[in-house]
Amino acid sequence: MGFGDSRKPPAAAVKSDIKYINCQVCELLAKNAYRQVKAARDALKPGKKLAEMDIIEWIEKISDPAKDEGEWVAKVDLVEKGDTLKVVEMEELGDCGTECKTVQRAAVDIIGDSDTDIAEALWKGKMNRAQFTNWLCHDLTSACKQKAPKLPKDRPAGPAFKVLDAQEAQLQKMMASMKESGMGGQIYDRESAMRKYMGGNGDEDEYDEDDMPPMDFGSQQAAPQRKEEGAGPREGVQDTLTKVADVAQAAMDKTKEGLGKAQESLASAWSSVSSGANGLLSKWGKGADEQQAQDSTGTEL
Secondary structure (H helix, E strand, O other): OOOHHHOOOOOOOOHHHHHHHHHHHHHHHHHHHHHHHHHHHHOOOOOOOOOHHHHHHHHHHOOOOOOHHHHHHHHEEEEEEOOEEEEEEOOOOEOOOHHHHHHHHHHHHHHOOOHHHHHHHHHHOOOOHHHHHHHHHHHHOOOOOOOOOOOOOOOOOOOOOOEOOHHHHHHHHHHHHHHHOOOOOOOOOHHHHHHHHHOOOOOHHHOOHHHOOOOOOOOOOOOOOOOOOOOOOHHHHHHHHHHHHHHHHHHHHHHHHHHHHHHHHHHHHHHHHHHHHHHHHHHHHHHHHHHHHHHHHHHHO
16 A cells, blocks of 8 residues: 555455355354454443444444454465365454455355344344354355365465554554545645645644635535534544544655665665775786786797
């Protein structure tokens, strides 16, 4: 992912691979859904209960690697092992490339229109994890009803798992959140972001809310009217943009630091090459002088 218009195109799922991993993805989906709901239920105060609507919202997000609920999707690596394609859980977040998108697509297909049924089963809490997994993958859906076919020998191996930098992960989540809010998914450096969205010069201390025009957060949504007291949601918008700008600037600084080190290494290498070349030239020149002196001696004789 880059800045401005230089972003790489999004990866796409390999639909032909889903049949090899469908059951494994369903089991992993069931495990994460069950654990998340259990953790939320255990964190409740005595006498409190989870709302079924909250669980439905979690299920809607659980296959999205850009959401906290769907982070498990970005931690999956697809590994070829003999004639099978294994779904392997990794400890760290990975860059969501073709394999991540393939797992995501499999999870989305498994849930389908059954999100309310899944949420209801989790809300009732009458099944343990093994029972819930069996119900989801064998009874409610057909994800595990058939054995996965064997991998063809001529199928090319997939890409290696690429760990995603923590700062990059945070930036991608902010982009997804901005896009969902209707603010687009393009990232700028700190000053550019403040100029584009705040009309200022990048210094939030100089930002004057009275000078800020109403912001349109969606093509079909009218701009909110200014309240007489308080800044309303605009303070939240400013905070979000400031955080995005800070992360973007940090990423750019990190890139500049890397380029600086590369330049120093190149200069050092060039110095070594130049020194070696000068040594060779000096040695060659000395040898030529000695040969010329020998030739002159031979002529005199």
